[in-house]
Amino acid sequence: MGKAAVAKAFEDIKAALAVLNAEVDGWGSEPFSVADPLAGLADGCLDILAGARVVEAGFAGLKARAAVTYADTAQAIAPDAPVQALEMAVAAEIGCLLALGSRAAGAFLAASHTLCKELPPTLSALQSGTITWQHALAMVDETASLDPAGAAALEAHFLDQEVPKPANAATIGEMPAYRFKAKARTWRERHHAESIEKRHARGVADRRVEYRPDRDGMAWLSAYLPAQHALAGWNRLTAIARGMQGPDEPRTLAQLKADNFSTAILSSGNTSVGADESVGGGDSAGVVAGTGGPSSSIRAQVLVTVPVFSLMGLTDEPAMLDGHGPIPPSMARQLVADGAASFYRVLVDPRDGAPLEIGRTKYRISQAMRNWLRLRDGKCPFPGCSNNSLDNEADHILAWHQGGTTGISNLGQPCPKHHRLRHTSGWKPTPATKTAPPGWTSPTGRHYKSEHQDWEPPHWPNQRQAVSGDPPDFVYIGISPGEECLEGFLHAPPA
Numbered sequence: 001m002g003k004a005a006v007a008k009a010f011e012d013i014k015a016a017l018a019v020l021n022a023e024v025d026g027w028g029s030e031p032f033s034v035a036d037p038l039a040g041l042a043d044g045c046l047d048i049l050a051g052a053r054v055v056e057a058g059f060a061g062l063k064a065r066a067a068v069t070y071a072d073t074a075q076a077i078a079p080d081a082p083v084q085a086l087e088m089a090v091a092a093e094i095g096c097l098l099a100l101g102s103r104a105a106g107a108f109l110a111a112s113h114t115l116c117k118e119l120p121p122t123l124s125a126l127q128s129g130t131i132t133w134q135h136a137l138a139m140v141d142e143t144a145s146l147d148p149a150g151a152a153a154l155e156a157h158f159l160d161q162e163v164p165k166p167a168n169a170a171t172i173g174e175m176p177a178y179r180f181k182a183k184a185r186t187w188r189e190r191h192h193a194e195s196i197e198k199r200h201a202r203g204v205a206d207r208r209v210e211y212r213p214d215r216d217g218m219a220w221l222s223a224y225l226p227a228q229h230a231l232a233g234w235n236r237l238t239a240i241a242r243g244m245q246g247p248d249e250p251r252t253l254a255q256l257k258a259d260n261f262s263t264a265i266l267s268s269g270n271t272s273v274g275a276d277e278s279v280g281g282g283d284s285a286g287v288v289a290g291t292g293g294p295s296s297s298i299r300a301q302v303l304v305t306v307p308v309f310s311l312m313g314l315t316d317e318p319a320m321l322d323g324h325g326p327i328p329p330s331m332a333r334q335l336v337a338d339g340a341a342s343f344y345r346v347l348v349d350p351r352d353g354a355p356l357e358i359g360r361t362k363y364r365i366s367q368a369m370r371n372w373l374r375l376r377d378g379k380c381p382f383p384g385c386s387n388n389s390l391d392n393e394a395d396h397i398l399a400w401h402q403g404g405t406t407g408i409s410n411l412g413q414p415c416p417k418h419h420r421l422r423h424t425s426g427w428k429p430t431p432a433t434k435t436a437p438p439g440w441t442s443p444t445g446r447h448y449k450s451e452h453q454d455w456e457p458p459h460w461p462n463q464r465q466a467v468s469g470d471p472p473d474f475v476y477i478g479i480s481p482g483e484e485c486l487e488g489f490l491h492a493p494p495a
Helices: 003-024 037-077 083-098 102-118 120-128 133-142 148-159 177-191 196-205 227-244 253-266 329-339 367-377 416-424 462-468
Strands: 208-213 219-224 319-321 325-327 346-348 474-478 487-491
Touching (some): 003 037, 037 120, 102 133, 120 148, 133 177, 148 177, 177 325, 227 319, 227 325, 227 329, 319 329, 325 329
Antiparallel strands (some): 319 325
16 A cells, blocks of 8 residues: 555545535536525535535644654654754755745644644544644643643643533634634633742743834834733723724724824833833723823723632632733732722622623613623624624624613623624624623524633632631622722622
């Protein structure tokens, strides 16, 4: 068999591709639908796209295994060759075959080695078409700094069918790879063996600004900053730019942000934000309900979800910064203490970490309910969309005039683009729940699941667990404007 079998397999694949291309062109032996050929062709093309995705993933897994097997055999053939020289030779061979540069070939080989040697469940999911190559690369990236047990736990959380998940939650293969990467990063931050405070301290020490030339007389200027400063700056630029939009302003939102950024860094003043200033203090935009600079009325609001015991300093559990993800608890405590002109009282369930239902009987949606939607969804609920919840629009799933109520279970918060999609096309949101955002149904009748927040039970201090045993049914934390201390209250639900 050998080479002949390989050649025959690829000839069969080429023949299958010819058949599929003919079907896409409408030249198949039979139409997809005799009654409605055009609609049938459209639906058939979607079936081809779905099948092509699975086959592409299988080929990606095959390429990874072939590359690693080639590297292993090359080492076995020349066991005494210098390791570095052999690795360079192998990467060069693979690069020439796949038309990759030396750096890209080395990265491909390294990722393939990790998948084949260290992440077998991920490789299996890739070969079966459950995930794509980009999903696999995200898994490689997020497990890079974990020990073997931590990497296995991360894989199991997202790939093991036995791990409980909400029935209507999108699996990692049903969301774009960049969205899976964000969820994997969140899980990694929560479960990393090393304290997030220590890792954050190293990151702060590595803060920097980078410059990269680009074509057409343009360039990129980027900064690696603590999350609260970076997000505050981004939200401030967004808020200022939105305030400048109008019928007489020809610039787009992106152009306005860029122009305001240039003005800020090129101004002749010497104003600066101190290293210890929180997002809600000084000249930076507020995170919970912060203030703008001395001469600005901009109030960019972002939610910080802090586990009650972490906020009280009893555990080291990460908090969640809306629009970013996990942050060290010390940063969250600073944001609440220094940046909170007001702090909404939040009722959460410590059994799974999910926010609880609130409701209204009036059409108008209160600010508290909008914040609750942001807690539930985290972003626009349309599959694959990552638009920050700060820019989204509350919307009744079942319209008010059709009998829909103004409760969390009947509300979504699509971004402006997907809000328009809902009202100008056949795309429709499906019902939501108290803790789950709506999914979507396309005009073709296909249903696409939405992401869910990865709620987890809060960490409990060892000393409190030892004293009180099982956790209470609810945790309630209230922080009022002007209070000099934070109070946490634990109580059982009312009878």
